[in-house]
Amino acid sequence: MQINHFPYNKVNNEILLEIREAVGDHLLTDADAVVNFTSDESKLTSIIPEIVVFPQTTEEVSKIMKIAYSYSIPVTPRGAGTNVTGAAIPIYGGIVMSLEKMNKLLEIDKENMMAVCEPGIINITLQNKLSEHNLFYPPDPASVNSCTIGGNVAQCAGGMKAVKYGVTKDYVLGLEVVLTTGEIITLGGKLRKNVTGYDILGLLIGSEGTLGVITKIILKVLPLPRYKIDLWIPFSSYTDALTFLPKIYQSQYVPSVIEFLEKDCIKAWEKLEKKKHQYSNAQAHIIIELDGNHLEMLEKESTDIAKLAEDNNAMDILYADTPALQNKIWEIRRKISEALRFIGGKKVSEDIVVPPSEIFTFMKKLKVIAKETGFKLIGYGHLGDGNIHVNILKCSLTETMWKKNLHEVITRIFSLAISLGGTITGEHGIGLTKKEYLQEALGDTNYLLMRKIKNLFDPKNILNPGKIFKLSSRR
Numbered sequence: 001m002q003i004n005h006f007p008y009n010k011v012n013n014e015i016l017l018e019i020r021e022a023v024g025d026h027l028l029t030d031a032d033a034v035v036n037f038t039s040d041e042s043k044l045t046s047i048i049p050e051i052v053v054f055p056q057t058t059e060e061v062s063k064i065m066k067i068a069y070s071y072s073i074p075v076t077p078r079g080a081g082t083n084v085t086g087a088a089i090p091i092y093g094g095i096v097m098s099l100e101k102m103n104k105l106l107e108i109d110k111e112n113m114m115a116v117c118e119p120g121i122i123n124i125t126l127q128n129k130l131s132e133h134n135l136f137y138p139p140d141p142a143s144v145n146s147c148t149i150g151g152n153v154a155q156c157a158g159g160m161k162a163v164k165y166g167v168t169k170d171y172v173l174g175l176e177v178v179l180t181t182g183e184i185i186t187l188g189g190k191l192r193k194n195v196t197g198y199d200i201l202g203l204l205i206g207s208e209g210t211l212g213v214i215t216k217i218i219l220k221v222l223p224l225p226r227y228k229i230d231l232w233i234p235f236s237s238y239t240d241a242l243t244f245l246p247k248i249y250q251s252q253y254v255p256s257v258i259e260f261l262e263k264d265c266i267k268a269w270e271k272l273e274k275k276k277h278q279y280s281n282a283q284a285h286i287i288i289e290l291d292g293n294h295l296e297m298l299e300k301e302s303t304d305i306a307k308l309a310e311d312n313n314a315m316d317i318l319y320a321d322t323p324a325l326q327n328k329i330w331e332i333r334r335k336i337s338e339a340l341r342f343i344g345g346k347k348v349s350e351d352i353v354v355p356p357s358e359i360f361t362f363m364k365k366l367k368v369i370a371k372e373t374g375f376k377l378i379g380y381g382h383l384g385d386g387n388i389h390v391n392i393l394k395c396s397l398t399e400t401m402w403k404k405n406l407h408e409v410i411t412r413i414f415s416l417a418i419s420l421g422g423t424i425t426g427e428h429g430i431g432l433t434k435k436e437y438l439q440e441a442l443g444d445t446n447y448l449l450m451r452k453i454k455n456l457f458d459p460k461n462i463l464n465p466g467k468i469f470k471l472s473s474r475r
Contacts, residue, residue, distance in 0.1 A: 008092055008462070009071050011050035019053060019095075022063035026054040026101065037078065037096045041143070042086040042433060049076070052096040058176060058184060058215040061097070065213065066182030068095055074462050077209035079119065079151030082143040084349060085431025087155070087208045091466045097213065099150055105129055106216070112190050114173065115219045119150020136224040138165035141427070142334055150214050156206030158427035160289075160333075163384030164256040165222075167427065169205045174218030177204055180458045190218060203453070208429050209464040211457040225291035228256070229302045230320035230329050233309045234282030238262075240313045241284035242360040245383055247308050248288075249356075253301050257289035258384030259333060260359075265380045268339035269332055277332070282315055286383065287333060336380055337389075344376065344393030346402065348433075350413055354422030356386040362420055366390065369412050373405060377413075387426035414441070430468045438468065 011019070019027065028034050034052050039045045055061045068075045074094035081088050090096050103120035110133060117126060123137075123144045130137055140159040141147055147157070153175070158167040174188035187201040188194055194201075204211055235241035241260065248258065262284055266277050279285065288305060292298045306317045320326045341347045354362050363379055370377040375397070381389040390413055394402050414424045414437050424434055424441045439447045451469055454461075 007072065008074050008094060008465075010093070011073060011095065015067065015071055015073070016051065018067050019051065019064065022067065023053050023055055023060050026056065028052040034096070037081070037098065038089060040081040040086060040088040041084045042089070042431065044086040044089060044432060046089040046091045047093045049090040049093050049096045051094075052098055054098050054101045056101045058178065061099075061178045061213050061215050062182045062184055064095065064097060064182075065178050065180060068462055069181050069460060072460055072462060074465050075213075076464050077154070077213050079148035079154070080122070080143075080146050082141075082147040082151065083155060083429070083431060085425075085428050085433045087429055087431035087464070087467050088151075089432070091432070094462075099148070099213075099215075102150075102215065103148075108133055108135065108221075109190065110135070113221055113223075114190055115221050117149055117217050117219065119148060119153070119214050119217060121149050123147050123149060123152060130221055131224055134224045135221045137171065137219060137221050139168045139171065142337065149217055149219075153205055153214055153217055154207065154209050155429045156427070158382070158385075158387065160257045160259060160382060162382060162387070162427075163258050164254050169202065171220045172201070172205055172217060173220055174216075175201060175204055175214055176216035177212035177214055179212050180460065180463050184215075185212075188218065192220075206429065208431060208467050210454060210467055211463065213463075223293075225256075226293045227295045227298050228289055228291040228326070229298055230257075230326045231286075231288040231290075231302060231306060231309075232279070232318040232320065232329055233286045233288065233306075234279035234315045235284045235286070235313065236282060236315050237313060238283045238363075239360070241286055242363060242383075244286060244309060244312045244314075245356060245359065247312060248305060248384075251304060251308060253290070253305060255288045255305070255384065256291045257287065259287040259381065260383035260388070261285040261287070261333070261336065261380045262378055264376075264378045265336045265340070266332075268343045268378075269335055272335065272339040272342045278318075279315065287329060337391075340378060340391045340393060344391070344395055346394035348392040348406065348410070349428075350390045350392070350410065350424070350434075351381070351387060351426050351428045352390060352413065352417035352422055352424060353385070353387045353426030354417055354420045356384065358420040358422065359383060359386055359388065362388065362416060362422070365416055366413070369409065369416070373409050373412075374401075375405070375409050377409075382426070385426070386422065411437070432467060435468055435470055 074092040076090040078088045099120045102118040107116040141157040376393040378391045
């Protein structure tokens with residue numbers, strides 16, 4: 001089954017006038033200005049869209065979609081452009097709909113422990129405003145300082161705290177959505193339970209802007225933990241580091257964060273920052289965060305986990321119980337992706353996920369792939385929930401070898417994850433870069449069902465076309 005694909009029209013002067021009536025002067029048409037919207041953090045680029053619009057209300061979004069549907073013009077919804085799979089770039093031109101001006105925090109409902117916001121609010125902005133009320137929104141992707149909540153919902157973003165607190169879908173209670181026809185619907189609400197019919201709300205979360213445009217979000221929030229303690233644990237043995245995870249689980253403690261870094265990650269950070277890390281020679285590193293409301297209990301947990309680490313041959317344990325030390329740890333962790341790009345020249349980052357018990361096997365076999373292909377493969381990420389970011393670096397490879405063999409390397413990485421009971425993405429989504437691998441990951445029946453859902457929501461295929469699924473022809 002193929003996705004329906006109608007010939008797309010360009011935004012001519014007549015259509016431009018209609019769009020201007022809908023959003024006023026909140027648009028860009030100059031090529032030098034709209035070119036900034038042809039790429040995202042995937043570093044892929046697309047053709048230049050005819051127009052970028054900046055709606056400020058749901059009604060304006062609805063008017064734009066009605067125009068686009070009427071004239072069969074592709075629309076690419078966009079948050080902050082922090083996506084790493086190309087989901088936010090307009091590969092068929094048309095209209096880019098930037099939701100950055102819809103950035104209000106509409107309500108903090110302390111009575112119901114919920115927040116209501118527009119899609120353009122930045123994740124860290126929401127976090128900071130909630131913390132003023134001793135509240136907490138756990139999902140914190142690496143781009144927390146720049147990504148939008150709308151983008152997080154569209155991708156079902158995860159982050160480092162998922163091991164204890166879950167991911168975006170665990171906190172979205174309601175959405176306001178504009179469909180391709182311009183119709184406005186509401187899904188869910190301020191409800192902790194809701195099994196009324198099919199879970200269309202859940203369907204929209206993680207749909208990458210292919211089914212509707214999100215214009216309002218109702219989120220569950222939690223009490224802000226009063227205390228936290230971080231542990232940086234270096235290991236001289238790769239095996240000791242990766243076999244430490246089951247022992248944490250068996251302790252019955254649930255850290256809020258369990259991160260893993262290979263030695264090469266720290267070496268890359270050293271080159272980027274031009275400084276030496278105190279555990280530079282460790283083969284692997286585990287970062288743990290514990291949080292809670294009772295300091296004595298938290299201190300006992302940290303002591304017990306440190307003892308487990310020592311029994312598993314840890315080189316040392318760095319306790320970070322002050323904001324200064326904690327910030328130092330997380331500044332390093334959040335710089336790793338940038339550091340790997342710095343040393344690699346070109347970098348492709350995949351985010352496979354496997355059962356946590358299979359991480360050791362996955363990483364061991366990943367090194368075999370690296371040796372057999374000659375590619376530099378570096379893994380790091382969310383050890384606690386089995387979500388490892390595999391970075392494929394060009395380094396000294398020739399451009400010819402890079403282009404010739406990259407697809408084979410990615411295919412082998414994905415096949416390995418699937419063979420271990422995992423899949424091809426834990427939080428980055430499909431976008432452009434993974435769509436050719438989706439059918440293998442899902443199986444034929446599930447893949448067909450998803451394509452039918454896309455056709456039902458978007459019969460003209462104008463909403464973020466070319467993402468998740470392949471199209472049969474091009475504009």
